[in-house]
Amino acid sequence: MAGKEDLKLLGLLVSPFVIRVRMALSMKGLNYEYVEEDLFNKSELLIKLNPVHKKVPVLIHNGKPICESLVILQYVDELFAGRAILPTDPYERATARFWAAYIEDKLCPAWIGILKAKAEEERAEKVKETLAAIEHVEVAFAKCSNGNAFFGGDSIGYLDIVLGSFLFWFEALRRMYGLEIINTSKTPLLAAWAERFGGSVEAKEVVPEADKAVQYANKLHAAAAAAAAAVKLVSSE
Ligand SMILES: N[C@@H](CCC(=O)N[C@@H](CS)C(=O)NCC(=O)O)C(=O)O
CATH class of the missing domain: 3.40.30.10 (Glutaredoxin)
Structure with missing residues (x-):
């Protein structure tokens, strides 16, 4: 096909x-x-x-x-035929879906919250939520990978794509706020996995440099500041 x-x-x-x-x-x-x-x-x-x-x-x-x-x-x-993305075994498939849902529901809003936070206190709260969620994902990696290089086994699969797509944004958050969401002391398995993911042909083909994410974040912040200034102006009239 x-x-x-x-x-x-x-x-x-x-x-x-x-x-x-x-x-x-x-x-x-x-x-x-x-x-x-x-x-x-x-x-x-x-x-x-x-x-x-x-x-x-x-x-x-x-x-x-x-x-x-x-x-x-x-x-x-x-x-589409070809390389499988989700695991073929029903139990492994269910487990991968469970963790994908966890990443979407918990990790994703937490790290995006760091980016969107309007005050330091709010940002600190989102950092806490992000770090708590990523520690669960570290445990998930140990279970899903079963000692292999990737969540999907010896090659990139569904959960690798789901989480790996965030990595250049994590690097952007490191550059912007000095945060280490994945690090060798608290999440050593994910830290090694992130290196492998970043070096893979699959990621290199489509994942942009973290600089691009920093630039986009600056654009979002500027737009949010302009919108807030416009609201202030209208409410003071
Ligand atoms: N849950 C959605 C999230 C998609 C999403 O948030 N896309 C953003 C870009 S990163 C977007 O289109 N935002 C436009 C908006 O919020 O108005 C998915 O997995 O596809």
Whole structure:
């Protein structure tokens, strides 16, 4: 099936959620058209195809949209032959889904909260939540990898993509706030895994430099500051 499908991806180069999809498409050997969205000025196509969340990624397969990165990963894995992304064993598959949900529900809002925090106290709280969540993921790595290099065994799989897509943002947070979310003393297994993930062909193909994330974070902060200043101006009139 690979190569004959009409695949288009609405994305953002620094979005970890988009990176997940790009890694999966590349692992399946699929060609696709990539369209960069401006999230400060969303396209009509994005709003039409993802009217609920209005977020990227949106994969358009033969004209039909699929939204939400984890849903897209599973869709791509179920539909296209080639290298498996999710584990094939039902128990391992369920376990991988459990940890993906944990990463989405706990780790993701916590680290994004560090970036979006408006005050130091709020940021410190989000740092605490992030570090607590990542310690659980360290335990998950020990169980899922079973002594192998990756969550998925000896090669990159579903959870590697799900968590690995955050790593360049973790590096950006280190540069911006001096934070070490994954470190050799508290999360040694993840620290070694992160090195392997970063050095992999799969990651090198689509993961941008942390600089790009820092630049985007600065853009987000500037937009938030301008919005807050505008609200202040209106309320003082
Ligand atoms: N749960 C979604 C998250 C997607 C997401 O947050 N995308 C961001 C870019 S990193 C976005 O499109 N934000 C636009 C907005 O919030 O309006 C997924 O896994 O696809």
